[in-house]
Amino acid sequence: MFPSRHFTGIETLTTEELLSVLKLAAEYRAVLEQEDKNLDDLRTSTVANLFFENSTRTRFSFELAERRLGATVINFNNESSSTAKGETVLDTIKNLEVMKIDIVVIRHTLSGICNLLSRSVSASIINAGEGTHEHPTQALLDVLSLQQHFHDLNGLSVGIIGDILHSRVARSLIFALNLLGAHVHLIGPKTLLPDSFTRFGAKIHYQLDPILPELDATVSLRIQMERMESGYLPSLIEFHKAYGIDERRISRMKSHAVIMHPGPVNRGVELSHYAVDCGKSIILDQVTNGVAVRMAVLKMIHEFRKSAR
Amino acid sequence: MILFRNFDIRDPWPGGFQGLGDVLVHPTGVIAETGREIQAQGARVIEGNKRLLVPGFCDTNANFGEPGLEYRETVITGSEAALAGGFTTVFIYPNTRPVIDSLQVFEYLKDKIGNSPIRIEIVAALSKNCEGQLISPVKSFTDVGVKVFSDGYQPVQDAQFMKRASQYLSMYDALAVCLPQDKSLAANGVLNEGFQSIRLGLPGIPAISESVMIHRDAEIARETGIRIHFNNITTRAGIDAFIFHRDRGANVTAGIAPFYFILSDENLDWYNPNFKLNPPLRSPEDVLAVADFLKSGGFDAICSSHTPQSEIEKTTDFLSAPVGAISLETTFPLAYTYLVKPGLISLTRLLELLVVSPRLRFGAEPNPLKKGSRADFVVIDPFETHSVLKETIRSKSRNTPFLNFKLASSVDMVFTRNQLHLLYEKTSSDYAAHT
Numbered sequence: 001m002f003p004s005r006h007f008t009g010i011e012t013l014t015t016e017e018l019l020s021v022l023k024l025a026a027e028y029r030a031v032l033e034q035e036d037k038n039l040d041d042l043r044t045s046t047v048a049n050l051f052f053e054n055s056t057r058t059r060f061s062f063e064l065a066e067r068r069l070g071a072t073v074i075n076f077n078n079e080s081s082s083t084a085k086g087e088t089v090l091d092t093i094k095n096l097e098v099m100k101i102d103i104v105v106i107r108h109t110l111s112g113i114c115n116l117l118s119r120s121v122s123a124s125i126i127n128a129g130e131g132t133h134e135h136p137t138q139a140l141l142d143v144l145s146l147q148q149h150f151h152d153l154n155g156l157s158v159g160i161i162g163d164i165l166h167s168r169v170a171r172s173l174i175f176a177l178n179l180l181g182a183h184v185h186l187i188g189p190k191t192l193l194p195d196s197f198t199r200f201g202a203k204i205h206y207q208l209d210p211i212l213p214e215l216d217a218t219v220s221l222r223i224q225m226e227r228m229e230s231g232y233l234p235s236l237i238e239f240h241k242a243y244g245i246d247e248r249r250i251s252r253m254k255s256h257a258v259i260m261h262p263g264p265v266n267r268g269v270e271l272s273h274y275a276v277d278c279g280k281s282i283i284l285d286q287v288t289n290g291v292a293v294r295m296a297v298l299k300m301i302h303e304f305r306k307s308a309r
Numbered sequence: 310m311i312l313f314r315n316f317d318i319r320d321p322w323p324g325g326f327q328g329l330g331d332v333l334v335h336p337t338g339v340i341a342e343t344g345r346e347i348q349a350q351g352a353r354v355i356e357g358n359k360r361l362l363v364p365g366f367c368d369t370n371a372n373f374g375e376p377g378l379e380y381r382e383t384v385i386t387g388s389e390a391a392l393a394g395g396f397t398t399v400f401i402y403p404n405t406r407p408v409i410d411s412l413q414v415f416e417y418l419k420d421k422i423g424n425s426p427i428r429i430e431i432v433a434a435l436s437k438n439c440e441g442q443l444i445s446p447v448k449s450f451t452d453v454g455v456k457v458f459s460d461g462y463q464p465v466q467d468a469q470f471m472k473r474a475s476q477y478l479s480m481y482d483a484l485a486v487c488l489p490q491d492k493s494l495a496a497n498g499v500l501n502e503g504f505q506s507i508r509l510g511l512p513g514i515p516a517i518s519e520s521v522m523i524h525r526d527a528e529i530a531r532e533t534g535i536r537i538h539f540n541n542i543t544t545r546a547g548i549d550a551f552i553f554h555r556d557r558g559a560n561v562t563a564g565i566a567p568f569y570f571i572l573s574d575e576n577l578d579w580y581n582p583n584f585k586l587n588p589p590l591r592s593p594e595d596v597l598a599v600a601d602f603l604k605s606g607g608f609d610a611i612c613s614s615h616t617p618q619s620e621i622e623k624t625t626d627f628l629s630a631p632v633g634a635i636s637l638e639t640t641f642p643l644a645y646t647y648l649v650k651p652g653l654i655s656l657t658r659l660l661e662l663l664v665v666s667p668r669l670r671f672g673a674e675p676n677p678l679k680k681g682s683r684a685d686f687v688v689i690d691p692f693e694t695h696s697v698l699k700e701t702i703r704s705k706s707r708n709t710p711f712l713n714f715k716l717a718s719s720v721d722m723v724f725t726r727n728q729l730h731l732l733y734e735k736t737s738s739d740y741a742a743h744t
Contacts, residue, residue, distance in 0.1 A: 086624075
């Protein structure tokens with residue numbers, strides 16, 4: 001069980017806590033293969049999905065997880081509120097709380113929004129991606145996917161490729177991989193990969209090709225178009241040449257290596273069409289696992305609330 | 310007459326009295342005598358019990374909220390905070406609403422500060438609306454006694470403008486105060502660029518945004534002859550730049566607020582906005598560099614960089630929160646606890662940094678503890694300890710990263726502008742331990 005009523009990041013978890021949520025997620029993953037996929041674990045819970053930032057897959061994934069567990073679900077999608085500041089979001093949540101919402105799933109552009117909310121409200125906060133800080137359920141589904149493929153992550157070499165600086169996926173995944181004993185390699189241009197990342201115990205590479213044959217898994221991160229405008233990168237073509245996974249590079253990867261991506265993929269940029277659809281790609285497994293890990297997180301938060309009552 | 314008897318007098322002004330003694334204050338607020346065992350028939354006697362008696366401090370960098378931001382700090386609440394911290398002269402900065410860039414706003418504020426128990430000096434804007442494009446009316450301001458100009462926390466970005474403004478200011482022997490920060494490098498940063506900015510996923514402000522600006526301004530100082538004072542040099546790179554130019558004849562000085570020799574970005578409490586400062590809390594290596602520079606006598610002043618922000622404004626996420634912290638009340642106790650107590654600098658040196666060099670550089674009236682000068686001094690109990698508590702803060706705002714810190718010393722009373730302010734009164738039994 002989580003030690004807290006909130007789930008805001010991987011950084012504060014212990015290895016035991018991470019393994020226990022992954023174990024529960026694996027159980028739910030098996031349920032998802034059954035004909036009857038619906039449970040009633042969260043029948044007494046009401047969950048609000050607050051998405052202040054554009055998202056389709058994460059939002060559907062959370063909503064499915066909530067419905068599969070039998071929760072009452074309300075949705076709030078408002079990209080036009082994406083600039084809402086902390087105090088405005090705080091007011092929104094306080095209003096939801098008095099309407100007896102138990103769990104709030106939030107995605108927002110502000111790093112630290114979950115920390116602010118978790119300090120100020122009694123509803124449980126689940127981080128569905130905040131700013132450039134953490135995206136913990138994405139990391140859970142990534143490591144669950146790796147577990148399914150490799151069983152044990154201890155000693156595994158995982159390469160995270162692309163815009164590390166602005167990636168909440170990368171941060172959460174680094175924390176999770178560290179807890180499970182994997183070797184983390186960060187690969188990207190110097191403008192998007194500051195030295196400070198070495199303090200997380202990660203190795204830094206500005207070139208992909210020399211390290212590629214040593215990796216058991218690659219996780220390519222989505223490149224945002226605004227990085228070109230801000231002078232971090234010359235062009236998408238240039239990025240693809242240096243860091244894109246294509247047929248030529250796949251031929252140099254280990255035979256058992258897998259290709260991952262948190263989606264949505266810019267085809268021809270992070271991954272070529274071939275790479276997305278080839279046998280090494282486990283991108284679609286990641287998506288299914290997303291529902292399972294979110295079910296596990298919801299269940300554990302629900303259990304904590306029950307025991308704290 | 311008031312006789313302050315049996316104090317440990319430390320006067321850092323040249324030739325100043327040192328050691329156990331008394332100060333006799335005439336009813337006009339002038340010192341009648343400073344010496345040993347003064348006899349004064351009929352005088353009100355204040356017993357020192359060997360507490361420190363030192364000249365009032367001078368703060369070279371504080372922000373109040375008048376006009377326009379009175380909900381953060383008024384002249385009165387700011388003055389009370391200053392008194393509680395032992396400051397009897399405070400230079401306040403022009404980043405108000407409207408900005409202090411015209412005589413009209415200046416006169417309005419001048420009226421207000423007349424009622425203050427302390428001496429408040431107004432720093433006028435260097436440029437219209439502190440936007441770094443049009444030079445403010447320097448002659449008009451110097452005619453009414455302004456000696457210091459600054460755009461405060463909106464430092465001039467355009468080098469050409471800075472050069473011309475400096476040429477103009479130098480004609481009037483005015484002091485320009487700069488927060489050294491290149492905004493194109495600082496960009497949208499909200500904390501020090503480094504491991505913590507990476508960890509928290511927040512945009513960082515790199516150390517070179519400071520050093521690049523010190524190089525630019527110091528070059529302009531050498532070129533134009535302007536006198537420049539830097540508020541807060543917080544990085545090793547910045548200190549190196551400062552030393553480089555100072556040693557080559559640039560007329561530059563620098564002050565530092567206690568945040569930067571005590572706290573690093575490692576002390577950030579997750580996303581607690583009370584730790585959001587400008588300049589930001591730097592790396593532990595930078596904090597060591599600042600402490601070393603203090604130790605070697607490099608800084609010219611210790612300032613408060615008092616920046617009140619209302620609790621409502623600070624109750625938000627780190628990115629959206631306004632920058633700054635209150636600090637008039639804690640500057641001396643922090644410096645005493647973290648610099649003097651561990652032996653980094655002597656008490657005499659700390660007094661030079663709080664009393665003498667700021668007044669000389671900024672053109673404030675000297676306040677030696679000698680016969681004939683205006684009585685302007687602070688009584689401090691160096692043996693006392695106190696905690697920084699929200700409930701006892703005198704500033705109108707409560708934003709400080711030092712909440713619940715336990716600090717050595719207490720500012721017990723202040724005498725200034727012919728008024729005695731009792732701030733931390735205690736019974737005589739409190740002294741049993743150290744008399």
